[in-house]
Amino acid sequence: MHPSALPLVLIAHPDPASRELIEAQVRALQPGARVQASADGASVLAGEQTQAADLLIVAAALSDMRGLDLLRELRRRAPARRASCLLVDAEADSASVREALPLGLSAYLTRPLSAEQLGRRLRSALPQASEQAAVPPLSDYLHDRRTDNQGAPLLADIRAAVAQCLRADRCDLGELEESFAGEPQIAARLISVANSAANYQGAACQSLAHALPRLGVKRALNLVLSLAIQRNARLADERLLRQARAATGQAQRAAELALWLAQRLGLDGESCYTAGLLQNIGELALLRVLQDWLDAGGELDEPTLERLLAEHAAGFGSALRAQWRLPLGLRQLIAAYYALGAGVFSREALLLNLTRQLVELPEGQAPASLADERAVRLLRLDLALLDDAPLIPARS
Structure with a gap:
């Protein structure tokens, strides 16, 4: 399988430690995944202009915008493409959950993230390989x-x-x-x-x-x-x-x-x-x-x-x-x-x-x-x- 055919996961989270934890879990569950991680929404939007993500993992509060606004903009740009989305928030109050519902989230995670909780959600959200990937030349x-x-x-x-x-x-x-x-x-x-x-x-x-x-x-x-x-x-x-x-x-x-x-x-x-x-x-x-x-x-x-x-x-x-x-x-x-x-x-x-x-x-x-x-x-x-x-x- 060519590298470009491997699933692409975009992570947007302002905290470096949380980004590393999420990326580590993604790579452990899907070794071939391509992972792009950033602290802001602008980088995700720039990347999405040329590549279609298979999974988005977004913090509710980014360094430059709200996570919900980022997801809303991605949905607006490509309404036919429904990539899986996980939103990470400090607390899941009823108002925030109601605002997120129209975006079709795969999961709404609350902090602090536990490795067990994150792993369980990722297993269901990550795309499953439909074929055995061919080994590329060394x-x-x-x-x-x-x-x-x-x-x-x-x-x-x-x-x-x-x-x-x-x-x-x-x-x-x-x-x-x-x-x-x-x-x-x-x-x-x-x-x-x-x-x-x-x-x-x-x-x-x-x-x-x-x-x-x-x-x-x-x-x-x-x-x-x-x-x-x-x-x-x-x-x-x-x-x-x-x-x-x-x-x-x-x-x-x-x-x-x-x-x-x-x-x-x-x-x-x-x-x-x-x-x-x-x-x-x-x-x-x-x-x-x-x-x-x-x-x-x-x-x-x-x-x-x-x-x-x-x-x-x-x-x-x-x-x-x-x-x-x-x-x-x-x-x-x-x-x-x-x-x-x-x-x-x-x-x-x-x-x-x-x-x-x-x-x-x-x-x-x-x-x-x-x-x-x-x-x-x-x-x-x-x-x-x-x-x-x-x-x-x-x-x-």
């Missing part, structure tokens, strides 16, 4: 998903951690940071949301430790839960899972080493840690997309897997960091991990480049052997510091 599939993917998988049982926090009498930000610090996907998404227009508070947020106070415990937990319920949040294929564990372990080693070096040099340790943690998130995102490919009926052998990781991981990473609008400074540190081009670099960028060289140092080779490397010379490091660096071995 090259086309990866091209389409490079700029439309959900990011990295989660390796820990995050839902259990979230549930434990929700059951606790109190859960502070320090506990959340400790629980989620080793998950690249969670760190990146919370940083991204914390830097969104609604949360922006001057200086860009560069780390999980900076993001959590802006978001607060409740919102952070809701965001993490929306990540945990997404389709393939945890990989099912053992080969992909092994690769993901190795990649996450390498990222954790890089993050811890970057933090250690930054602390000794008096540099920004949190930003260096985050850049080390996120430097290979493209590889992780690609593994998750390949799990979707296998679930759709595709086949994948080990040599092909290795080739795809070598050819596509960097592109997936670049697209993902841009999609999440991570701060420019953080993206520059991640880029410096792999290469130093021409120009002037911050000391943190040089440190990240050195971190990669230390992480990739062949077994038995002393760190001081890097004395002539550009990053070492520009940082003017004492070689004794390199010999003291904690080269954490890879976990088998």
Whole structure:
């Protein structure tokens, strides 16, 4: 089935956490669905000029108009097309329900949304596939998903951690940071949301430790839960899972080493840690997309897997960091991990480049052997510091 033949779901909701929860449920129930989410009605109307949605999920109050007015305008534009509509409101008072009745809603949901309630309504509203979708060529599939993917998988049982926090009498930000610090996907998404227009508070947020106070415990937990319920949040294929564990372990080693070096040099340790943690998130995102490919009926052998990781991981990473609008400074540190081009670099960028060289140092080779490397010379490091660096071995 061509991608354009897959069902299109338009989500209009002003709250980013609610949008993510709804999108996660849609993708879990209808993996092939195309989902477009926005905070305002104008974006939906613009999209509807060229594409016919199969399902509309609209909040009663948008940033630029009432949800009922948006649905009314869509009905006026295409009276013959009766896409399913779900309206999400703070309360279902009798006047609001009477006003919505002529629009032929499939459901009228009240906040706060529960995953169970939303899932039940979506199951009845989402169009059911009438045929088994053909598996597209792998090259086309990866091209389409490079700029439309959900990011990295989660390796820990995050839902259990979230549930434990929700059951606790109190859960502070320090506990959340400790629980989620080793998950690249969670760190990146919370940083991204914390830097969104609604949360922006001057200086860009560069780390999980900076993001959590802006978001607060409740919102952070809701965001993490929306990540945990997404389709393939945890990989099912053992080969992909092994690769993901190795990649996450390498990222954790890089993050811890970057933090250690930054602390000794008096540099920004949190930003260096985050850049080390996120430097290979493209590889992780690609593994998750390949799990979707296998679930759709595709086949994948080990040599092909290795080739795809070598050819596509960097592109997936670049697209993902841009999609999440991570701060420019953080993206520059991640880029410096792999290469130093021409120009002037911050000391943190040089440190990240050195971190990669230390992480990739062949077994038995002393760190001081890097004395002539550009990053070492520009940082003017004492070689004794390199010999003291904690080269954490890879976990088998």
